[in-house]
Structure formats: C-alpha cells, structure tokens
Amino acid sequence: MEASITELRHTFRSGITRSYSWRKSQLQSLSKLLSDNEHQCFQALRQDLGKSNLECYKDEIGPLKKSVDYALSHLKDWMNPKKVGIPMIFFPSKGEIKSEPFGLVLIISSWNFPFNLALEPLIGALAAGNTVVIKPSEYAQACSSFLADTLPLYLDKMAVKVIEGDADTTQQLLQYKWDKIFFTGSPRVGRLVMSEAAKHLTPVTLELGGKCPVIFDFGSMSSDIQVAVKRVASGKWGVCSGQACLAIDYLLVEEKFASPLIDLLKGTINKLYGENSRNIPRMANKRNFGRLQKLLEDPLVADSVIHGGSVDEENLHIEPTILLNPPLNSEVMADEIFGPILPIITLNNILESIEFINSRPKPLTIYAFTHNEALKDRISTETSSGSIVFNDVIIHFLCDELPFGGVGQSGTGSYHGKYSFDAFSHEKPVLDRGFLLELDARYPPWNAFKMEFVRLAYKLNYFGLLLLFLGLRSYGSYNDH
Template structure:
C-alpha cells in the first residue's frame, strides 16, 4: 500500500524514500540538542494544549465519525484525559529533568554522584483505534517531556482521527522534531525497518509480536500496551446502596468506554451462584436506565469500529452453547455496526468468548460456589491488564493483592485508574510490559544516566597493584564500612 501526497510540514506522504528522509531530519534535530531544553519541551506542551482547545469540535466530529462517540464520552475519555496529562507534565517537567543527587560509598571520597535523566533520542509511537486521540497523544506528551523527537503512527482503523492528527499537529508543534505518518500495514512495516531509540506500541498481541520481532534487529527497547481478559470480582455486598452503586459502576465501566472496546474494560464478572440472578436483574435495570428501553434507538453508546470487528463479535455469539447462555440483549444491526449490550450467564469456559479478549459489548457472568474461588479462576488464565473487585472484605482484598498478578487492581470502581497521572499504567505478562502516565511516561522515554565526579585529591594507593594482604584487608574494610577498622589499618595497627 502506498500513501501519496506532498505532506504538510510534519504530515508525511509516503512515497519513495520519504520515510528515510523524514527520519533523517528528525534525528538531525535531536542531535542538534534543540529538544533537550526545558524551554522547547514546555513550548511543545503548551502548543499541544492550545491545539486541543482550538479544535475541540473537530475532535468531537472525528470521534463521532470513527466510533459514534457522544461529545460527553469524547471529552471524558479523550480530550479531558489529554488536557489533564499535558497540564500535569507542564507543572512537573522542570522537576523531572533535573539531576538527582546520589550518595556515594566512602571509597569514592571526595566525590559527588548524581542521576541525570536524558532523552532516548528518536522514538516511534503506534497508537490504537479505540481511543484514537488519547492513546495517540498521551504517549507523545511523555516523549516530548523527556526531550525526544517523535514519529506518531495513528491507527488507520480510525481514519477521521488519523487525518485530524496528521493535518493539525504540524500547525502547532515543531515539525522538524515531531511528525505524524499515516498509513496501513505496509507503512507500519516500512517504519519498523528503520532504527529507533524506542518503540511504544498500543494494540493487539498479534501485531505486538511483529513489532517485537522488528525491534530485535536493532536491540530497540519497546513498551507494549495490550489488554487481556480483565475480570471483575463481585462480592455479595451487605448494603443495598453499595450494591446499587457497584452495579452502576460495572455498567458504566463495561459499556461506557467505547461500548466495551477498551483494553481495561470489564471482560467478565465472577459472582457467587446465589447472588447471580439478583445481579443480572440489577444490570438489566441499570442498562435500561442508562441507554433507554429501545436498543435500536440508543444514542449515547459507541458503535463497533468496523465490519471486521463487528463480524468477529457476531461470531462469538453464534456458537450454539454461547447463544443459549444469553440472558439479556443479543440484538445486532450490521448496517449500523451496532450490537446491543448483551449479558451471558455461564457460557462454556472453553468457548472463544471465554478464551479470547472480547473487546466489545458482551458481558459473561461466571458463577462460583464461593467468591474466594475467583482467585484460583483468575490465576488459571493469563495475567490481565486490570483486575476489579467489589468487596468490603479487607482480608479478601489482601488475598487478591498478594495472590494474583495484574497490571493494576482497583477496588470498588472500574477504569478510573487510567486517568490518574500519579499512578503507573501498564501491563504484566501477556497484557504488556512497560508503563506510562505522568512521571512514568517521562521515565519510559528517558534513560537515567549515572554521573560520578571526582577530584585529584586523596588517592588511595591500596586500590592499585602490586597486591598484598594489607590491600586485601583495606578493601574488605572499605566495602564493609568498618570505619574504626579502616582507621586502625591505615595507622598500621592491624597489619
């Protein structure tokens, strides 16, 4: 696939050697040192903030075209997330980039040690289609804050948002240091053939494997943000009001963010058998309250991104035993790329809906004899990006934390950890590796360089040959910090 066009500053038309030419310009800009200054970093962050403010309605429209998102959802999950992240980075970038003092062992006296954060260089960022603005710009904020030059490759599956980013970013940001490259798989392959100082990828495991394989050639460090089957443990809460709030949060966390097309959304719910029917009735009631009685008239819910993903989700429901487990919803409209919020009770655990990430508006409810069995259930599957648990049992919370592994754990809420700049966001195992958000984004795109400064004063001869027993004793004492022994040894009293 070839993308043609002359490009506008930082928007690149992909023809011939334009990729190599553009990457060469970006690398020259980084080597010039321009991106390292605090002034440059802050100027780019302020320009990005202005971009968001000037183009709010255009962003709303692009998200509507690609995913059918309502402006409220778009601001909550996309614009608001990025604005908050930019402001947080602006207020902390001076602190993050400042050298940090480090204490030194006695053997280095007199000397000074420090840790100096430095940018990695030229970084490549692949973003995903489900949150095509926030998942594109949030990593860019970290890369800019750390002082890198950047190539952003938006997802071609969200074409309106990709086009918006490609046409708008060059009007605000430094096009010699930050470029947007559009295209499909062929362009991605072309980009992966180049040498980078860091690759940041958000997407599916199948594509992540391709990215990792390409990165090996140049030993390029990679941050991989995937997903997985994020479970929600629903304990039997004693308070009816707590249960009502919990159900609202499950419904909002499952179908609110991009209609279930979210890597940290609820994939399935674990609940005790005796409480399952009550939970399902409350879920149905809340879905109707949030989205209305007539599924075909739903307006405040996103559409499925494209026909490929629509068919994938439809195929999950077509398995006979899975279809038989549907207890609510199941209505589909291929023309509108719409699938109704759907609840399933105990679908077969070996069915694809329970072995692969759903990434859509289907919610299996899995029943257990005892809610504490949920720990073993979760541990029998790959590590999820997020784990949610609604419980007031503090002992159970401690067990969940100590006996399970996941990218994050949130008690008594859904998905809110994503918008917290003071907490790291990232996966573990098959849900990804590396982290970002706030200072963690800065760290992801930085290298912490150790710096040691010494004078020519006070040379300790025992460091150098020829060796003897005295020097062995000296080094032992220095490493053990036996100050009295060291003094006596130097005075010749412990030979």
C-alpha cells in the same frame, strides 16, 4: 518515510529538543491545539466511533488537557538531575542521575481512543526531549487525518511527524532503527512489534490490554450494591461500548448471588442506555463488528445468552449482552472480547476467583467490589496484574500519580504523568570523584593485608576503613602467606 526519519534524526542531533524552553513550548502548543480544535476533534470521533460530544471530552480531550497541564507544571522538576548518595569509601565524590532523551521514537496508536492513545505518549516523548513519529490507526481514518493535518500547524515540523497508512506502512516503519518504540494494541501485534524491535535492540513499551476481570463479592456489598452495579455497567458498556483495553471483560460471582446480580444489571442497562440501548457507541468498524457477531453465533455460546444479543449490521450496533457461564473453552472466554458482551462466571465461593484469575494470562487490571479487607489483601498479594482497582472501574487511568501499564501478556512498561516522561528517558548515572585521598589497597601487588582490607571494605564506612588502615600500617608492612 526515509527523508522524514533522516530529518528527525538531524533535528535531535542538533540538540534543540533538549532545552527546557523547547519542551515547554511544544507542550504549550499541544495544549493550544486541543483548545482550538475541540469541535473538530468531536466531529472526527463521531465519524470514526459514533461517540457523543460528552463521551469525546470525557474519554479523550479532557484527560489530554489535564495531562498536558500536569506535565507543564512538573517539567522543570522532572528535568533536574536527582542527587544520590555515594558510599563514603569513594570520598570525595558525588553522584547524580540525569534523565536524557532516547532520541527518535516511534508511537504506534490504536483506533479505540485515537486521540488519547496517540497524544498521551506524545506528551511524555516531548517532555523528555525526543523527536517523534506518530503512526495513527487506519481504522480511525478521520482522527488519523486530523492528526496528520493539524499537528504540523502547532508543533515543530522538524521534530514531530505523522505518517499515515495501513499495516504495510507499520511494517515498513518497524524496519528502521528507532531509539524507542511505544505501541498500543493487541498482544498479537505486540509480539510482532517486539520481534522487529529486537533486531535493533530497541527498547519498547507495550500497552496490550487483556481480559480484565471483575470479582464481585455480592454478599459483602450490602447498601452499596446499587452503586457497585452501576459502576460495573459503566465499566463494561459506558466506555466506547466495551471497546477499551480497560473495559471489564468478564465477571466472577458466587452462584447463589448470580440471579439477583443479573436482575440488577438488566435494570441498570435499561436505565443508563435506554431500552433500545442506542445510547452506547456503535462498533468502530466492520472488522470488529464481524468478530463480535461471530462470538455470539458460536454454538458453544448461543445457549448462554440471557440478555441482549441482538445485532444491527447496517449501523454496526450490538446490544449490551450478558452471558451466563459460557464454556470456558469457548472463544469468548479465551480472547479479549473488546465489545459489549459480558460473560458472568459463577463460583461456589468468591475466594475461588483468585485461582480462576491466576490460571489465565495476567490481566491489565483486576477490578474487585468488596468490603472484605481480608479478601482485598489476598487479591493484592496472590494475583498478578498491571493494576488493581477496588470498588470502582477505570478511574486509575485518569490518575497521573499512578503508573498505567500491564504485565506479562497485558504489556510491558508504563506511562502517565511522570511515568510518561520516564518511559521516553534514559536515566544516566553520573559519578564525579576527586583526588584528595587514594588507598593503595585497590592496586596490586596483592598481599594478605590488602585482602583483609577488601573484606572489611564491604562492612565499614570510609572513615572506619581509614582508621583501620592507619592502625594496621602502624604495625608495619604485611607479607603474603
């Protein structure tokens, strides 16, 4: 570990990673890695998560290829300094903002999307010109091994390294001084990462997740209700069986519409995932399976199960499950579920959903299904979340033009597209001034004239000040009063 980090720092200080040609070549090599090893990626994901090939491509490989292509097509523009205007009082001068790499960065990824959550930040780190250590999750061992074995065959081994290991390895890595840390995982571990980073004043990006709610305005959906329910079902059970930070966590609906909504959800579950629900991935590991099983066995929750609830410990499979009004003080309503359990909370009026959400930690995303524009406006202005999606789920994750990240307990910082480049760059302002003109009012000794001049400096542009200065000087010198 010590030798690897020393080598990476030496590589960064050599300056090689700052060039456009190096950054471009690394991104091209990463794209080639994804194309050459698509089948091997599928195998690793099937071994770790039980995903089908289509899910592997839809959730991981496809988005990564798109992100690499997007970065390659915009890299030169991202690297170019941005010209900015400078107040005329500083004439002659010019200003610009240069994006410079932080240096040596640490990426700690999660097990639920083991390729995407490791390589999506890597795209931004390489585009920005950094050297990188990736610490994959030990809970996706096949994917972790693939990254450790394959990345050195395509990327600069002196600039990118994969360090495998368990939680103790992560703890050891956090003792070193990094120039940036990018972490994806739970709020609990995120606090530990932030605490260790604070010892070195290291900037962090934390992608933490949280309980993402759905506001389901059933009464306004009319003819679109079937599509809306299908999108809810896909957003809860269709992405890694709910083991995703963006997965729907719970649903809010008016009490009078709960029964028809539940009937529609049950029918949709059977249609999409089969009567035995074997068309959804299994739980990724025994640890998460056991945690979810415990949630369902909670006496506070057991009576609220109205659909599903069966578990298969041997195959780590949990049936898509619906809860109706579980106690709000139960664990299932306190912590992020991260699995195929959907609590439905009924309200007297859909407007109560705003206060319900505001009474809890800020979510990563709020999903809302409604045709009521006034309700949309209230949700947008009266709630706080990492993002809002109206009338669909999760698709914002695939939009390179939108930043992806949380707020408060759901995270800090954002990435994707240009925002990934920015996450691993320091925007350095550069001001260059000439010697053509110089005003004495900026220097002592101070007097009443200079005081008036300074007052007006914040109100007038340079040429107005110059005329004023020359006009006042024509009256002679001013004395202190």
